[in-house]
Amino acid sequence: MQENGVIVIGGGPAGMMAAARAAALGVQVCLLEKNDCLGKKMLITGGGRCNLTNDTDIQTVIANIPGNGKFVYSALHRFTPQDLRHFLLKLGVPTKVEDQGRVFPVSDRAGQVVQALEQYLRQQGVTVRYKSQVDGLLVKDRRCLGVQAGSHTFRAGAVVLATGGMSYPHTGSTGEGYAMARRWGHNITELFPAAVAVTCNDAWITERQVQGVSLSGVKIVLYNSGGKVMAAEQGDVIFTHWGLSGPAALRLGRAVALAQQRQPGVMLKGEMDILPDQSPDLLAKRLLQRVQEGDRRSLKNLLADWLPERLARVLVKLADISPDATWGQVDKGACQRLLALVKKLPLQITGTRPLAEATVTGGGINIKEIDPRTMGSRLIKGLFLAGEVLDVDAHTGGYNMQVAFSTGYVAGESAAACCKETLDERNTFM
Numbered sequence: 055m056q057e058n059g060v061i062v063i064g065g066g067p068a069g070m071m072a073a074a075r076a077a078a079l080g081v082q083v084c085l086l087e088k089n090d091c092l093g094k095k096m097l098i099t100g101g102g103r104c105n106l107t108n109d110t111d112i113q114t115v116i117a118n119i120p121g122n123g124k125f126v127y128s129a130l131h132r133f134t135p136q137d138l139r140h141f142l143l144k145l146g147v148p149t150k151v152e153d154q155g156r157v158f159p160v161s162d163r164a165g166q167v168v169q170a171l172e173q174y175l176r177q178q179g180v181t182v183r184y185k186s187q188v189d190g191l192l193v194k195d196r197r198c199l200g201v202q203a204g205s206h207t208f209r210a211g212a213v214v215l216a217t218g219g220m221s222y223p224h225t226g227s228t229g230e231g232y233a234m235a236r237r238w239g240h241n242i243t244e245l246f247p248a249a250v251a252v253t254c255n256d257a258w259i260t261e262r263q264v265q266g267v268s269l270s271g272v273k274i275v276l277y278n279s280g281g282k283v284m285a286a287e288q289g290d291v292i293f294t295h296w297g298l299s300g301p302a303a304l305r306l307g308r309a310v311a312l313a314q315q316r317q318p319g320v321m322l323k324g325e326m327d328i329l330p331d332q333s334p335d336l337l338a339k340r341l342l343q344r345v346q347e348g349d350r351r352s353l354k355n356l357l358a359d360w361l362p363e364r365l366a367r368v369l370v371k372l373a374d375i376s377p378d379a380t381w382g383q384v385d386k387g388a389c390q391r392l393l394a395l396v397k398k399l400p401l402q403i404t405g406t407r408p409l410a411e412a413t414v415t416g417g418g419i420n421i422k423e424i425d426p427r428t429m430g431s432r433l434i435k436g437l438f439l440a441g442e443v444l445d446v447d448a449h450t451g452g453y454n455m456q457v458a459f460s461t462g463y464v465a466g467e468s469a470a471a472c473c474k475e476t477l478d479e480r481n482t483f484m
């Protein structure tokens with residue numbers, strides 16, 4: 055049996071930050087990670103560049119956390135995006151801001167961030183035990199006394215559970231933390247894929263006619279089966295052979311997944327405005343202007359001045375216009391059908407990609423059972439929770455990582471305080 059101050063389960067951003075903060079407060083910390091390295095998921099974030107936070111104010115961060123954003127209000131104030139950037143700078147990782155406030159390391163290397171955190175943990179004297187899969191929490195009289203990992207028992211003054219969600223399971227996030235918490239009375243709200251690509255069954259999509267075509271700033275409205283608007287998003291998308299991906303589609307995916315959770319198998323209607331900055335009249339005027347100036351190209355090729363040629367070809371076909379027809383060769387009705395498709399391209403949305411492929415896991419340990427000021431369990435003393443294992447999920451843009459770092463920071467700080475309290479109690483009785 056090993057005696058420790060704070061035990062942290064999981065070496066993702068939440069766990070690493072919890073361990074770093076507890077150690078900085080002078081407590082002995084042991085981090086148990088089942089992989090043979092830290093931050094395996096972090097290494098693939100932001101396409102390997104690690105979009106680690108967003109350079110914005112707390113209100114905007116919360117507005118980008120549709121899954122219980124208010125719960126992390128206190129943690130975000132305690133450790134802000136600016137604090138994170140400052141902290142990383144001190145570790146030798148300068149950061150830069152890109153479009154929409156997304157923050158990346160200047161090096162564009164997620165590996166640099168993980169290495170810097172790992173080195174900091176070492177400097178702070180944190181013991182990192184790799185290939186250490188935790189099987190359960192040791193709890194007695196509603197107090198967490200340590201953890202069990204295989205044949206090893208680790209006793210501790212406080213434990214931080216930071217095992218992540220269930221997406222991309224090959225990175226180590228396989229959901230064991232939920233079972234550990236449930237075993238001692240915590241409720242797990244239903245898990246669902248959040249920040250996830252949507253699937254469509256429109257033939258022109260599944261037949262790969264637009265696979266790989268990307269669009270910027272499109273607007274997509276999602277309707278339920280009763281025709282009521284459920285969600286609307288604007289941003290970039292990319293067509294795949296099964297549907298839509300890209301930031302705007304991922305944001306929409308959350309609403310689709312929740313609709314599917316309420317009514318499995320439900321089909322939803324989507325409408326895409328491919329050129330939201332242009333009214334149909336304006337677009338018609340511009341097309342006509344080209345024709346009046348002597349442009350004799352087909353309608354499809356004219357449209358391709360505003361949108362990708364492969365998509366223009368699909369729209370012309372959907373409008374029942376012959377592929378090479380010119381403006382003068384089609385009637386007014388056909389032109390109107392084509393312009394209507396540009397502004398309201400119908401999409402048959404069948405669902406989302408599975409949880410394993412989602413960027414984030416929605417649902418998790420019920421936040422009502424956790425004190426947002428300390429990240430401490432309200433059910434088990436000495437147990438603290440951080441990161442994606444919680445029922446908190448954010449949009450893409452660096453917000454999920456910020457949630458992990460902020461909740462990790464608070465959990466580490468609280469675990470250190472709890473641990474000192476426990477030691478004081480023990481010393482008083484000795």
Ligand SMILES: Cc1cc2nc3c(=O)[nH]c(=O)nc-3n(C[C@H](O)[C@H](O)[C@H](O)COP(=O)(O)OP(=O)(O)OC[C@H]3O[C@@H](n4cnc5c(N)ncnc54)[C@H](O)[C@@H]3O)c2cc1C
Binds near residue numbers: 063107
């Ligand atoms: C492809 C992809 C790209 C992403 N890009 C971004 C991005 O650019 N920006 C952003 O903000 N977010 C991004 N995310 C989301 C972000 O990576 C997560 O929200 C974040 O990593 C959650 O941190 P965490 O520490 O809570 O969990 P994780 O990073 O999942 O870490 C949990 C750790 O716990 C370990 N573990 C689990 N169970 C046990 C156990 N029983 N015993 C011991 N160890 C255990 C795991 O091995 C893992 O290392 C992305 C996610 C994916 C999948």
